[in-house]
Amino acid sequence: MALIVHKYGGTSVGSPERIQNVAEKVIQFRERGDDVVVVVSAMSGETNRLIALASQLQDKPDPREMDVLISTGEQVTIALLCMALKQRGQDARSYTGTQVHIRTDSAHGKARILEIDEAKMRADLQLGRVVVVAGFQGADEEGNITTLGRGGSDTTAVALAAALKADECQIYTDVDGVYTTDPRVVPEARKLDRITFEEMLELASLGSKVLQIRSVEFAGKYNVPLRVLSSFEEYSDSAGTLITYEEDGMEDALISGIAFNRDEAKLTIAGVPDQPGVAARILGPVGDANIEVDMIVQNISPDGSTTDFTFTVHRNDYTKTLELLSGIAYELGAREVNGDEKIVKISLVGVGMRSHAGIASTMFKTLASEGINIRMISTSEIKVSVVVDEKYLELAVRALHAAFGLEQKP
């Protein structure tokens, strides 16, 4: 008998039929003797419908009122799921974020959870009820409704699991787990049974959009075992991918997965007189303009007098950043500014790297043997990232997937 938090996203509760499937799934866990707390999102399409209404009434919808509006989406789902459970003879009780005291700060649209009062939920669980909580929402100290931002239902689920000290937090989605890489690019991509929080963070931030990154951080911080699995498949103990801390008996892999990101663009400011503080003078104005910088590389010219400074930003910010850099280049007396939008970032991720040398050199050799030129390199303890021309993406990922034998269980 365990306490499990389930989370079902918009697709999994997208119609009355699907909500019935969710009810069936929850009842299977009750029949095993587990206590279940369920977090649900709005039915798919609902949030967008509400946003469209708002945009007809205010050019830039008021953040406080936007939260009042879109929090209704999850409120509809919690009521419907409780009805489906009761129809099947399973007692259940729904709670909005306000009702279960998910207290957040007042940052409407991107609020952070500060506190959860789990007393009501515990009382319901002891009465044999399933507790159904609206994801994505809370209330600030004054009782104003807040939302955690898109995808925030994952965070709600993990926060509830942490508050209740649940045995596992299961995130049901329309994919059946985390893969070694995108199966649409590499058909041999393999589902991972287990992965560490750190690896998942690197994979999530690098573009494997299975889980909200904040929920993974949260789960790691409070050590909540997190499982990603499909709501359309039968449950088994090896279902989906379990995200935990590194422990004995975990797959002894060097590399867990290969992430890639098509959303970046690369900019270079070349021939900058090399002086202390030059990086800050370049990146300061970029940060001030709310542009996030990802990879950063700096080279010194052979004679040591000038430096080339290269970094990547989101492709949407490319034009804006290029304009900004032209001004900075002039001020700094740099030689030139250039950029490239047609690049991709490819990253190998794995905690096994920590103790094994040679990952990077295998990576570079593999790419070289395919004739792929590396434009940027950046490494961290559990990750090696390279930037290559966009046209090489599939070729590079497939070659690396094969070179590291990711299609087979280690």
Place this chain on the structure above:
Amino acid sequence: MALIVHKYGGTSVGSPERIQNVAEKVIQFRERGDDVVVVVSAMSGETNRLIALASQLQDKPDPREMDVLISTGEQVTIALLCMALKQRGQDARSYTGTQVHIRTDSAHGKARILEIDEAKMRADLQLGRVVVVAGFQGADEEGNITTLGRGGSDTTAVALAAALKADECQIYTDVDGVYTTDPRVVPEARKLDRITFEEMLELASLGSKVLQIRSVEFAGKYNVPLRVLSSFEEYSDSAGTLITYEEDGMEDALISGIAFNRDEAKLTIAGVPDQPGVAARILGPVGDANIEVDMIVQNISPDGSTTDFTFTVHRNDYTKTLELLSGIAYELGAREVNGDEKIVKISLVGVGMRSHAGIASTMFKTLASEGINIRMISTSEIKVSVVVDEKYLELAVRALHAAFGLEQKP
């Protein structure tokens, strides 16, 4: 400068365009210098959409969860109206029933308001904000969401007006006021500028479905001047119909209006041996079966040995009541049971009746001169009701409307 509570029903907020009209109307009052609290219903169609969803998930939807579900309808509207107001430069703030502490009992789906905390609203009004409150909903002592039942937004508006000691509560609807009778039956029907609470209660309960009867009772109890008016017309001081207590300067009419009800059926149990307690023995089982009885008439036979007992019920309950009466007739040794579904009730209503004799006789004479047979009569202090054959409805109402000169201002 006054404090006005506005209430807009589902039709008045049925689309983004209509919500914009409501915003314009509210701002007109702000420009006059008034403080405004607005109560809104769900956008028309929304409550039915939610009920349809519920019925797909539970045969008899759970009342608590039903309230969680349908209360989202008003929550959507309050947010959208605030956005429309802010778009026009008018500061505004929305509140759900829970947020503004509309505390009710726990009778889900038909809860009664017990208490309202008006502090938050007052603070907002002092800051120049328009306060927008979700109608139809509240929360019980434990924080469970409740609803007041269909049409309950009127009650919310009156309750807020009472709590805030507002100068007027204006109920905006798609009709422009209370008429002397249904204009579809009598084209000469005239809009009433003023009417008393008592008259309105009689007219509402008799089928003029302009206002929720409970909200009129509430307004009467707390002496909140209530105005019914159209949201599609320009406001003026004589707009709509003002419902207040009787006072000097009110229209000096004998009769304020003529109500009628096509939803009743008449049943008679004839030749009942006349014994004490016979009415209770007939109506007891009817009441036990949750059938509401409206008019009741009892005649004694010329020799005083038997009695005929006639009453009306809702037409939906006709067959059930007829079956019930057959059993009762057998037990009581009554001669026969008969009934008639093809009847209507027509009522003259007016506080002027109190001090003027002859209303009933004018009524009877008018009907007689049209050859209309009266099947039942019932009178109260401010009302005379008759039952006639259904086919005479239009003829009777038109004749009475003309006979009492209701087409002209008194």
